Amino acid sequence: ARIVTLPGDGIGPEVTAAAVAVLNAVAAHYEHAFAVEEHPIGGIAIDTTGEPLPATTLAACQSADAVLLGAVGGPKWSDPAAKVRPEQGLLALRAALGVYANLRPLSVHPALAALSPLKDEKLKDVDVLFVRELTGGAYFGTKTRSADAATDECRYTVAEIERVARRAFALARGRRKHVTSVDKANVLETSRLWRATVMRVAADYPDVTLEHQLVDSMAMLLLTQPARYDVVVTENLFGDILTDEAAALAGSLGLLPSASLGEGNCGLYEPIHGSAPDIAGQGLANPLGAILSAALLLRHSLGLEGEAQAVEAAVAQVVEHGPRTRDLGGTAGTDAVLQAVLTALE
Amino acid sequence: ARIVTLPGDGIGPEVTAAAVAVLNAVAAHYEHAFAVEEHPIGGIAIDTTGEPLPATTLAACQSADAVLLGAVGGPKWSDPAAKVRPEQGLLALRAALGVYANLRPLSVHPALAALSPLKDEKLKDVDVLFVRELTGGAYFGTKTRSADAATDECRYTVAEIERVARRAFALARGRRKHVTSVDKANVLETSRLWRATVMRVAADYPDVTLEHQLVDSMAMLLLTQPARYDVVVTENLFGDILTDEAAALAGSLGLLPSASLGEGNCGLYEPIHGSAPDIAGQGLANPLGAILSAALLLRHSLGLEGEAQAVEAAVAQVVEHGPRTRDLGGTAGTDAVLQAVLTALE
Ligand SMILES: CC(C)[C@H](C(=O)O)[C@@H](O)C(=O)O
Numbered sequence: 001a002r003i004v005t006l007p008g009d010g011i012g013p014e015v016t017a018a019a020v021a022v023l024n025a026v027a028a029h030y031e032h033a034f035a036v037e038e039h040p041i042g043g044i045a046i047d048t049t050g051e052p053l054p055a056t057t058l059a060a061c062q063s064a065d066a067v068l069l070g071a072v073g074g075p076k077w078s079d080p081a082a083k084v085r086p087e088q089g090l091l092a093l094r095a096a097l098g099v100y101a102n103l104r105p106l107s108v109h110p111a112l113a114a115l116s117p118l119k120d121e122k123l124k125d126v127d128v129l130f131v132r133e134l135t136g137g138a139y140f141g142t143k144t145r146s147a148d149a150a151t152d153e154c155r156y157t158v159a160e161i162e163r164v165a166r167r168a169f170a171l172a173r174g175r176r177k178h179v180t181s182v183d184k185a186n187v188l189e190t191s192r193l194w195r196a197t198v199m200r201v202a203a204d205y206p207d208v209t210l211e212h213q214l215v216d217s218m219a220m221l222l223l224t225q226p227a228r229y230d231v232v233v234t235e236n237l238f239g240d241i242l243t244d245e246a247a248a249l250a251g252s253l254g255l256l257p258s259a260s261l262g263e264g265n266c267g268l269y270e271p272i273h274g275s276a277p278d279i280a281g282q283g284l285a286n287p288l289g290a291i292l293s294a295a296l297l298l299r300h301s302l303g304l305e306g307e308a309q310a311v312e313a314a315v316a317q318v319v320e321h322g323p324r325t326r327d328l329g330g331t332a333g334t335d336a337v338l339q340a341v342l343t344a345l346e
Numbered sequence: 347a348r349i350v351t352l353p354g355d356g357i358g359p360e361v362t363a364a365a366v367a368v369l370n371a372v373a374a375h376y377e378h379a380f381a382v383e384e385h386p387i388g389g390i391a392i393d394t395t396g397e398p399l400p401a402t403t404l405a406a407c408q409s410a411d412a413v414l415l416g417a418v419g420g421p422k423w424s425d426p427a428a429k430v431r432p433e434q435g436l437l438a439l440r441a442a443l444g445v446y447a448n449l450r451p452l453s454v455h456p457a458l459a460a461l462s463p464l465k466d467e468k469l470k471d472v473d474v475l476f477v478r479e480l481t482g483g484a485y486f487g488t489k490t491r492s493a494d495a496a497t498d499e500c501r502y503t504v505a506e507i508e509r510v511a512r513r514a515f516a517l518a519r520g521r522r523k524h525v526t527s528v529d530k531a532n533v534l535e536t537s538r539l540w541r542a543t544v545m546r547v548a549a550d551y552p553d554v555t556l557e558h559q560l561v562d563s564m565a566m567l568l569l570t571q572p573a574r575y576d577v578v579v580t581e582n583l584f585g586d587i588l589t590d591e592a593a594a595l596a597g598s599l600g601l602l603p604s605a606s607l608g609e610g611n612c613g614l615y616e617p618i619h620g621s622a623p624d625i626a627g628q629g630l631a632n633p634l635g636a637i638l639s640a641a642l643l644l645r646h647s648l649g650l651e652g653e654a655q656a657v658e659a660a661v662a663q664v665v666e667h668g669p670r671t672r673d674l675g676g677t678a679g680t681d682a683v684l685q686a687v688l689t690a691l692e
């Protein structure tokens with residue numbers, strides 16, 4: 001299998017290196033051959049090539065079996081007047097790979113409940129899979145800017161809504177068979193189309209229960225009744241907001257992974273944390289989000305379910321017994337956590 | 347002073363009646379003359395006149411000193427194919443009155459901490475004033491719908507951003523002098539205009555500290571560090587989502603008020619809870635959100651700060667000692683709570 005890594009900016013290189021070490025250990029242990037190839041994206045790519053997504057990087061990703069990304073962005077490239085921004089590289093990559101379904105699983109390890117802002121009793125049995133539409137909406141719509149006004153267009157086609165809804169229902173079948181679709185149908189036209197389309201798709205999955213929630217109510221329900229939700233499907237911008245809100249429940253962003261999938265096997269995998277420039281280069285970053293993203297890569301792009309579970313079990317063991325990085329209340333560095341995962345994997 | 351009430355749908359009439367009883371008690375006690383006039387809006391207006399905001403209702407609001415609204419909407423009027431929806435009445439009213447700044451104060455009464463999903467230590471010292479832009483953005487932009495696609499345009503002018511930003515800075519001056527502006531400037535053009543404009547306005551308020559947060563980060567920070575925030579200003583849709591998320595911290599939506607202000611004195615006041623059709627007409631609704639909205643009306647539209655504080659103190663006393671409605675963990679009905687507030691006011 002060919003895997004492209006895009007370490008990117010800030011702590012991206014550190015956590016990506018750790019995830020690659022885990023992939024190499026899996027390859028050795030289960031006798032797979034993974035060819036890993038590294039390319040620049042984001043701020044570092046702007047610095048070296050002038051572009052946030054160089055053509056060679058994109059071409060490599062397009063011919064790979066899977067892409068593992070670290071993080072992009074940082075204060076160095078955040079001038080609001082700048083013409084090129086690191087994030088553009090990530091958005092262009094998502095669009096070019098056609099990875100329209102961003103999966104963000106959320107559960108709260110009991111050993112980390114103390115770190116969560118939520119009360120213990122709320123966290124019990126929380127097991128949500130967010131399916132965020134990733135290649136449409138206001139992220140990719142027409143934008144205008146004049147001296148005295150600006151616009152962003154949110155646009156969705158039936159086809160775009162249908163394919164991500166199907167993915168959500170299919171995933172719900174392998175889980176608790178419940179889908180919550182989130183929109184703002186009392187105000188937005190795109191949301192009314194979203195709701196009508198999701199309802200139509202639901203007819204093909206009679207064994208799965210569908211409910212609708214308005215995005216404002218959902219922002220509240222995620223806190224008051226988080227354990228109620230199974231699969232939550234929503235459009236790009238709502239998904240951006242709700243998944244970050246939900247991530248706060250886990251106590252730290254540091255260990256949350258994501259998988260972005262399209263029609264083919266090639267997926268884009270990235271921890272949901274950012275580039276954390278304040279701790280970059282110091283060996284302090286939590287590598288578990290990247291390592292769990294590598295587990296999702298094994299599962300969804302390489303079809304190696306057993307291997308994915310082995311990595312997840314190793315991470316769970318380290319979360320429980322330590323060592324832990326500072327975001328999880330410990331004092332360990334990136335490498336100590338990586339070594340513990342590798343040991344648990346043996 | 348002329349006050350128009352718009353009880354609306356569901357529990358709207360019950361909570362509005364309670365708020366009017368409090369206003370009448372204030373009038374009697376402090377020797378003011380309030381002329382209260384009731385008009386239909388929302389679903390009930392659709393049923394009786396065919397329109398969610400009848401012309402007579404709008405005209406009455408436009409010549410009033412203040413408008414007190416209950417709630418609009420309900421399953422009866424929620425058919426996605428319906429041409430007229432109750433919410434349209436509310437949105438049209440906000441636009442017609444020009445109430446571009448929606449103020450939503452949030453604090454957590456210690457007596458209610460047990461009801462909050464957040465841990466006690468997170469709730470300490472939470473005192474946030476949200477200032478949500480209310481008459482622009484995707485709520486009022488051009489919408490299109492064809493057989494296979496839909497669009498919503500989010501549009502902001504410099505003038506729209508500037509006036510709500512000035513309001514936020516002015517309010518911060520009377521508080522802890524800190525403004526957090528929330529946008530998605532790494533993706534949206536309207537957010538980049540938002541950020542640039544807010545930065546320019548900030549120069550006129552050198553005594554107030556300004557920070558920017560991306561909306562996804564803010565959704566997380568509201569849970570992990572809620573006590574850090576003083577005034578939070580943001581655009582319409584982000585404000586809709588973030589204020590509902592924040593409302594969950596208070597333990598119940600039932601006691602949260604809001605004030606929507608424009609350039610004149612005439613403001614629109616409404617509890618942030620919805621029409622709660624499941625308990626409508628049963629005398630179970632919590633009237634405190636409407637009563638606290640009436641307090642904001644006394645403060646912002648009638649300039650009666652002492653009276654506003656008296657109502658707020660009476661409500662705080664009832665929250666602490668009961669009786670409480672079911673959403674606050676009690677068993678009392680609307681009327682028992684109202685009577686307790688009236689007694690505390692004496
Ligand atoms: C970096 C940014 C463009 C991105 C997004 O908004 O999608 C990030 O917040 C995410 O959620 O992956």
Ligand SMILES: CC(C)[C@H](C(=O)O)[C@@H](O)C(=O)O
Pocket residue numbers: 186187216433436586
């Ligand atoms: C009823 C609805 C249109 C409204 C909104 O989205 O503004 C409500 O959610 C609110 O926040 O006041």
